[in-house]
Amino acid sequence: MKILEGEPLAKYCSYRIGGKAAYLALPKDTEELVALLTWAKARGLDFEVIGFGANILFSDSGYPGLIISLRDFEMFCVRKDDSVIAGAGVALSELVNFACGEGLSGAENLAGIPGSVGGALRMNAGAFGVEIKDILIRANTLSYKSVKEKVLSVDELVLSYRSSKGLNGRAVLAAEFAFKQGDKSELVLKQEEIKRLRAERHPLEHLSCGSVFKRTELAPAGKLIEECGLKGERAGGAEISQKHANFIINRGNAKAKDVRELIRLARSEVLKRFGVVLEEEVRYLGEF
Ligand SMILES: Cc1cc2nc3c(=O)[nH]c(=O)nc-3n(C[C@H](O)[C@H](O)[C@H](O)COP(=O)(O)OP(=O)(O)OC[C@H]3O[C@@H](n4cnc5c(N)ncnc54)[C@H](O)[C@@H]3O)c2cc1C
Known part of the structure; x- marks a missing residue:
């Protein structure tokens, strides 16, 4: 099993965003996964196990440890x-x-x-x-x-x-x-x-991580964001989808910092208008 060095993380998530992982590996079975965990621990490296990256926003500065992608793992x-x-x-x-x-x-x-x-x-x-x-x-x-x-x-x-x-x-x-x-x-x-x-x-024609926020007790997060008039707001290459306001899409060249800017905007406007704190469903990996 190869351990890749300096591997671009954008290839491993549905957002196609992110810097490089110091190390990345794709184990095929439990034996290989155990070997990788042992290897990372022996070096004192942080590690993270991911699937297809459909719910992950990787940092623009990447990940300093080992990313273990299970996309080729135990395919039965x-x-x-x-x-x-x-x-x-x-x-x-x-x-x-x-x-x-x-x-x-x-x-x-x-x-x-x-x-x-x-x-x-x-x-x-x-x-x-x-x-x-x-x-x-x-x-x-x-x-x-x-x-x-x-x-x-x-x-x-x-x-x-x-x-x-x-x-x-x-x-x-x-x-x-x-x-x-x-x-x-x-x-x-x-x-x-x-x-x-x-x-x-859903805006399936664009890159995204699905719903950015969890639903709230008051209403679905997308409805609250829409009522704040934020559909179509842009930051760099990211946009609050015109089709569904709980999707922040990558228009092709978005950075993680652009997505984060729109997340901050949605959170602050929804808090101001409805007194509701939006909680992210998307998982952040790396430094933010
Ligand atoms: C267009 C679009 C639509 C979506 N619609 C929905 C929807 O309708 N409903 C919904 O719930 N979600 C939706 N999502 C989000 C996403 O599909 C789900 O969260 C999915 O379950 C993520 O799976 P993944 O393998 O990509 O996990 P990843 O994104 O790779 O990881 C998600 C989290 O799980 C952890 N993880 C992954 N694999 C493992 C493992 N084997 N063992 C332990 N931890 C692990 C990771 O560390 C991370 O914390 C959507 C996403 C997109 C892009």
Whole structure:
């Protein structure tokens, strides 16, 4: 396994933004991941495990330690009765496709969410009233501290809205999901309908990290930002999407600092107008 030096992080996230990682590696299995963690620890390097980078904003100054990208990791997806077991590096969309194709119902509303199975667990990804926690049975995880594997049940993972407390200090290696028997052609149609709705509502023609902010108790963050009149606001190459105000898009040459400027603007205007503190869903990596 190669450890790349000075690797541009823009290649590893949906925003296509970011400086260089001091070190970056793409392990294919648990053995390689364990070797990398041991290597980083022996050198006192910070490290971060990422999936497809669909929810990450990397700093313009990059990351000073080791980025471990799991996009080539444990690429299996297998059926066991009415459950499916998938490796952390499998695309969530592939898991959804696989389940629908097998006539297994439960994941169809998650169609079209970018990212990996591991990232989806970490973020408890969700859409159209369904979250990962609704279909998850258990996950095989690796402790960063002891570098030992442990299977955790869905309760032990403590998943809530875009949060997974039980995964703090752990990497997801693989996960098992529960499904119900369904009609294959109906599931495939439903999946297509969900993808159509997403394309209608979201600016998928531009680079982004999806929703920048979590929803608030008052209203969806996008609605509050829109009511502040911020749609179309720009900073450098970044823009608050005209189509959906909770998306800050990269118009092609945005820097992380541009995205951050718009995040600050949205936070301060929403606080002034509604007294609501917006909390980011996007994860920052590197120095900000
Ligand atoms: C166009 C667009 C639309 C989106 N729509 C939605 C949506 O509808 N609903 C939704 O919930 N999200 C949405 N997102 C956000 C994103 O798709 C999800 O958060 C997704 O689950 C991220 O997966 P990832 O593999 O890219 O994780 P990454 O972005 O790589 O990582 C996210 C976090 O998880 C951690 N992580 C990743 N993999 C692992 C692992 N194996 N073990 C431990 N930690 C890990 C990372 O360190 C980071 O903290 C959207 C994003 C885009 C770009």
